[in-house]
Amino acid sequence: MAFLDDTLEVTSRQHGKVTVIDIKGDVTTFADAKISEAYTTATEAGAQQLVLNFHHSNYINSAGIAILIRIVTSCGRNGQKLAMSGLNEHFQKIFRMVGLSQYADIYETEEQAVAALSS
Amino acid sequence: MRRFWSPKRTQPAEQPIELRLPSTLGYEKVAMDTVATVAARMGFRPDQIAGLRTAVSEAVTNAIEHGNSGIRNAEVHVVITVAGNALTVRVRDQHYRRFNRGYGYDRPDLERALQGEDVGMGMWLIRQFVDEVEWTGVPGQGNEVRMVLRCQ
Numbered sequence: 001m002a003f004l005d006d007t008l009e010v011t012s013r014q015h016g017k018v019t020v021i022d023i024k025g026d027v028t029t030f031a032d033a034k035i036s037e038a039y040t041t042a043t044e045a046g047a048q049q050l051v052l053n054f055h056h057s058n059y060i061n062s063a064g065i066a067i068l069i070r071i072v073t074s075c076g077r078n079g080q081k082l083a084m085s086g087l088n089e090h091f092q093k094i095f096r097m098v099g100l101s102q103y104a105d106i107y108e109t110e111e112q113a114v115a116a117l118s119s
Numbered sequence: 120m121r122r123f124w125s126p127k128r129t130q131p132a133e134q135p136i137e138l139r140l141p142s143t144l145g146y147e148k149v150a151m152d153t154v155a156t157v158a159a160r161m162g163f164r165p166d167q168i169a170g171l172r173t174a175v176s177e178a179v180t181n182a183i184e185h186g187n188s189g190i191r192n193a194e195v196h197v198v199i200t201v202a203g204n205a206l207t208v209r210v211r212d213q214h215y216r217r218f219n220r221g222y223g224y225d226r227p228d229l230e231r232a233l234q235g236e237d238v239g240m241g242m243w244l245i246r247q248f249v250d251e252v253e254w255t256g257v258p259g260q261g262n263e264v265r266m267v268l269r270c271q
Contacts, residue, residue: 028180029144059148061176062240066232073233090169097247098240099229 010034012042015114019047024056027064039071048080049117053110055086065098072103085113132202140179142193142212147179150197154208157199161206161270170248171206171268177241178210178264186212186262204270211263215256 008025019042023035042050052071054060068084075082082104087095095101107113138153140146151172158168179195187193196211227238245252251267 059176061173061180062244063180065240069229069232088169090166090173094173094244098227102229 008034010038012038015051016118018049018051018114018117019045020051020053020110020114022053022056027054027057027060027067029063029067031064032067035067035071039074043074043078043080050075050080050082051110051113051117052082052084052104053086053113054084054091055110057086058088060091060094065094065100068100072100076103081117083107083113083117085110132200136199138197138199140195140197142183142187142190142195144180144183146195147176147183150179150195150208150210151175153197154199154206157201158206158268158270161201161204163206163268163270167248167268167270171208174245174248174252174266174268175208175210177245178208178266181241181264182210182212182262186214186216188214190214205267206270207265207267209263209265211261213261215258215261 008023008031010024010031011022013020013022021035021038021042023031025031027035039050052068072082074080083106084095084104085107086109087106092106095106105113105116107116136153136157138150140149154175155168155172158171163171175197179197182195187195190213193213196209198209198211200207200209225243227240227243228236229238232238232240242254245264245266249266249268251265253265254262255265256262
C-alpha cells in the first residue's frame with residue numbers, strides 16, 4: 001500500500017433501529033474489505049435500515065462506486081432499506097448520474113436519512 | 120516576476136507540467152491535486168474542478184490497474200498543458216492494450232453492474248466531465264488518454 005493511501009475508518013453505530021455506518025477516508029478499491037465487513041456485521045446483527053454516512057469522505061472513484069453497487073445489491077437481496085448521507089455536491093451528482101439514487105435515497109445529512117428510514 | 124495564466128488574457132501556451140508517477144494506486148491523487156491547482160489558477164469553476172479531479176483519477180487509475188498491470192517499476196506519465204482557455208491533460212501508461220471502444224459512450228448499465236460485470240464506469244465518468252477525450256494506443260509503447268476542458 002502506498003504512503004499516499006489515507007487510513008480508512010469504517011465504524012458503525014445505532015440510531016434507534018437504524019444502523020449508521022460512518023465512512024471516513026477514501027472510497028477506492030482499498031475500502032472494499034472494511035465497508036463489506038461493516039455491512040456484513042450489521043446484517044448479521046439483524047440491521048434492516050442502514051445509512052452509509054460519507055460526511056468525512058472526499059474521494060470516491062469508480063472502484064468505490066462498484067463497492068457501493070455491491071452493497072446496494074446485497075441490501076435488495078436481504079430486504080434492507082438503504083440510504084446515503086453526507087455526500088458533497090459532486091458525488092451526489094455522480095450517484096444520480098450513475099443511477100445509484102434509484103436504489104438508495106440520498107440525503108444531505110445523516111439526521112435526514114435516519115429520520116426518513118425511521119418513519 | 121513571471122505571470123501565470125490569466126483567464127482574461129490570451130497568452131502563449133505555458134510550458135507543460137510533467138509528472139512521472141509510480142504505478143501504484145494512491146499516486147493518482149498527486150495528479151488530481153496538481154491538475155486541480157492549475158485549473159483553479161485558470162479560473163475554472165469549483166464544479167468543473169471537481170469533475171476534472173474525477174476524470175484524472177479515473178484515467179490514472181486505469182493506467183495503473185490495466186495499462187501497467189504486471190510491469191515492474193512501471194510509471195504513469197502525466198502531462199498538463201495550458202493553452203489559452205484550454206487545459207489539456209495527457210495520461211500515458213507503458214503497455215499497449217486494445218481498448219474496448221464501445222465503452223464510455225452510454226450510461227453504465229447498473230443492472231449489469233449489479234451482477235458484477237465490468238461496465239466501463241471509469242471511461243464513462245471521464246466523458247461526463249471533460250469537453251474532449253481521446254484514447255490512443257501504440258503497440259509496444261503504451262496507451263494514452265488525452266482530455267481537454269475549456270474554461271468558459
